[in-house]
Amino acid sequence: MLDDYHHLGAETPVHAILDRLIAYLPDVVHIVIISREIPPLTLARLRSQDSLSFIDRGDLLFTDNETQELLRKVFGLSLTPEQLREYGERTHGWITALQLVRQVAQRQVASAAPEKGLDPLAVLHQSERDIFEYFAEEVFAAEAR
Numbered sequence: 001m002l003d004d005y006h007h008l009g010a011e012t013p014v015h016a017i018l019d020r021l022i023a024y025l026p027d028v029v030h031i032v033i034i035s036r037e038i039p040p041l042t043l044a045r046l047r048s049q050d051s052l053s054f055i056d057r058g059d060l061l062f063t064d065n066e067t068q069e070l071l072r073k074v075f076g077l078s079l080t081p082e083q084l085r086e087y088g089e090r091t092h093g094w095i096t097a098l099q100l101v102r103q104v105a106q107r108q109v110a111s112a113a114p115e116k117g118l119d120p121l122a123v124l125h126q127s128e129r130d131i132f133e134y135f136a137e138e139v140f141a142a143e144a145r
Contacts, residue, residue: 001031001032001033001034002031002032002033002034003034004034004035005033005035005039006035006037006039008039010040015039015040018039018041019042022042023045061092061094062093062095062098064084066093067091067093067098068084070098071098075101075102075105077123078120079120083120083121086121086124087101090124090128091124097127097131097134097135100127100130100131101124101127103127103130104123104127104130105123108123108126
């Protein structure tokens with residue numbers, strides 16, 4: 001498993017070495033490459049043999065149903081269709097954003113009276129700063145590379 005492969009950059013001999021390794025690997029050996037972009041490797045042979053799979057951004061985003069189930073089962077929040085739509089618009093289905101919402105919900109539960117309950121939209125709105133800061137850090141880190 002090769003994680004964060006995108007950090008290698010385009011101008012490295014590692015790509016040629018990995019291409020050669022892949023060409024001679026037996027069928028019982030599998031390679032998983034985790035990267036934010038498609039690596040500059042010769043992958044046509046693997047594609048033609050149906051031996052290659054891509055998991056892209058769309059595969060990683062939570063659907064509305066998955067978001068609803070996550071919030072209900074794991075976080076203990078039940079959303080109306082309107083609230084679910086707003087969660088989708090604000091988090092775009094990113095699990096990291098949903099986790100940051102969970103952290104705010106946990107802080108609210110710890111500091112509030114249990115009978116009061118949580119307002120899912122208030123939790124989402126209070127999470128926005130954390131979500132923005134996280135994604136801003138990710139963008140700036142990518143720019144610095």
